[in-house]
Amino acid sequence: MLALILAEEQKTHPGLTAADLVAYDESVLPVLDVTVRELSTIKALRASGLVRYAEPMGYEPNRPEASRTESVLSSSGCGSNTATAGLVAGADFTVLSNGSKSSWNQADQYHGVRTAWNQSTGRGVKVVIIDSGSSDAQENLGSAFNQGLSSGRTIERLVTMPRNTIFGIPYGDAETPNDGCGHGTSMAGACAAPRGTDGAAVGMAYNASLITVRAAEDVFLDASREVKGVSDAFILAGNRADVRIISMSMGRLTSSSQMTDAIRYAYGRGKLIFCAAGTSFDWSAGLVGVIYPASLPEAVAVTGVKDNLTTRCDECHVGSDVEFTVVMQRTSVDRRPLTLAMSGDAPSTVGGSSVATASMAGLTALVWARYPTETRAQIMSRLVAASSNRSARSSSFGWGRVNVATAVGGLVN
Template sequence: MKRILPYLVLSVMVFAACKKTANDLSEPAQEDKLASREEINTFIRSELARVQKFEWKTASDVLIWSALQQSDNVMSVGYKAAGASNVEGNLHNIDINAADWKAAKDKVLAQILESERKLDKDLQLADIIQWDETVLPVTDVLVKNIETVKMLRANNLVRYAEPMGYEPNTGIDVQARSSSGCGSNVAEGGLVANVDYTTVTPNAKQSWNHSYHKITQAWAKSTGAGTKIFIIDTGCEFDQENLGSAFNQGSSSGRSVEKIVTLPRSTFLGIPTGPVETPDDGCGHGTSMAGAAAAPRGTDGASVGVAYNCNLVTCRAAEDVLIDGSREVKGVADAYTNAANRADVKIISMSMGKITSSSQISDAINYAYGKGKLMFCAAGTSFSWTAGWYGVIFPAYLSNVNAVTGVRDNNFKTSCTDCHDGSETDFTIVMEKASNERHPLTLAMTGDAPSTVGGSSVSTATMAGIAALVWSRFPTYTRDQVLNKLIQNSANYPTRNGSYGWGNVNADGATN
């Protein structure tokens, strides 16, 4: 099954055919001429080919303004107090309501309003602020004037100013793109006992891939009790009772499950237009991730998660696994800061990503890192005919998260059919049978019959579950001590592989 980020690489390859070269757009044009989507995508493509990632700071003022005009005009502006240094490494200690930080924000907003009023003299501050920010030194504003872009990027109070909702998607049907990773979490027919799963007491199905990570042996020492995993994804299906009223059953007891939402309402020109979002999973992807990590070891014949006695928070931060809208960027950033500010949360897992970078999401991840959270992100997955062509995606390639990808059962250094890998990969999980491409078991949207899910998505959720086993076994450990346990009990230790990092984790060894 091809569920995580199937359109990422396709979007890159489609716009590769455009004729405009990177040199045409890397410097401001002689006149402020709006660049087409094709021209913007060509520049993004050139950067991906050059350095395997795209950061908006490499683009010209004209290109950034054009990307705003070609999307929803929402700009993410990271500000800083006068004289502040090492902001990114100190975000968890910054009080944005302190006088110097508030003064910087107010001044930047006043400058934006003054510039935007050159196009519309009746604008008020409330007209341009898209969302209020209560944690990070960032503001999200509607920008239409190219002079505003130029002013912000030259401003000594501004850390970054970039389009929030632009993502290359030329040539992709909008409906298909918006449902990326969704709609496939239904019961899988033809699962074979003792081949695709093993029945474990009291009556649960353990996925075939657990044996490669010695999870059964680890269960003799730890089941995840006392730890809490925070899953950032598309939510959790209300109709799946194993993540609700039956979360505690059989060998799973005394734990909690919480469902929240950080995805803001749809807006148009700053005005809310869509319904208030709920934590319910309209996609299916988030439910499958929660099941892989934390489903109960129950009596109803459903699949069991890796950390079947951990506590769980599921957060609906996006509509699907491709983070390609301003409100999804805001939802993901708010999810990380929400998790960061919870003392009970130790592990954050996200099986979503995007082609272009987002400094606002990076800020939120740096904030969570400063709060001591252990974070895992999916390295990326695409169509089978493009897997391996594109490297580790954003935000998995960031240094403060651990990128996870999937490998086959016959060669632990062969990516799954759809999985991305690269030098930023930290860990691998066996999640695809070479013989028939069978993927691991998880919970379907409803009922007890298991579904299956593949890609770096399930690899990431599985890795989060293993980390919960380790932290439960050593509850006084810090984040770095847990991470070292995982590294030292991985197949490639002590020599990190250039494409697969530390490799497959031995959960049994890591819980010794």
């Protein structure tokens, strides 16, 4: 394949070598990530019987390093993960016995979370959050991850997104696991923030172990290196025998065969994969449908609903690919769930199908921790049996809300 590509490219650029073509090294998937400049090369690849797909890896323009921060902060889902002012005790959150704050949507009337905690806290289950990383300034995802009633678990902060490149040449500093967006930190908090003594918000599975992976700059996977980062993150998670659940609250409208291959790789190793159904503007969310990769059969698509239990959240996508919903919009004051801010103990809030997905991953960790010897299929059966639409799947909301207290109590139809 490299010889074919090089031959075509050298017709116009005779000084090129094979090393000039390879943008990123691959060691697991049977793919080549290459930089090509000539239409004839694309035509030759698509005509070859040896090629399963030849497609653009990303759609980003080449932009100078100086504009990257502005680009990230202006992207959907980034730049707003700071403490939320005006949160009201007893309405927006319940103060638990050790002082931590339980978000309003953890009340038993929605998902049975607080009752479920009497039987399971997620201990022994490891969740991978594929997102924009986690903040190195948030001690609840670092040195204070084990505090209060959260103990004996681990957190790893990894990065799979490669350095930026221009025509295959890396530039700028090496990427770190640190969250430059804010989205990944809020997802990690919603899933597994500790039940500590510092007054911060507690996650759904406060004793689950966590791996946060910085695979992208923001939640819209348009850049080539984001495709590479996400693909490598799924491969990493697939190769980890200690990982059971993968959660990704990012996506795009168009498909990527490379990401699909990576997701199938992880799925083939028994991982339960949750992906966000999609989040956009209020006026468009009801029109777009479930985005990629939540639309894949290997992914469990999750979306958010309002506290009336029947209406999608204002910004949430719905459709036939949705399998579960999570309550995440309190309509009376338009409040989203509590989570961890970029730093400090004062909670922030976060919405969309993003928080629904990370929360569903945490809910599932509670179930899998209760039944640690069961398979992915058996855990899915428990989730469905404890869901609001178990007798008749909805074309918009799938199996609906899971009552995790029922799921951990052993009721399976």
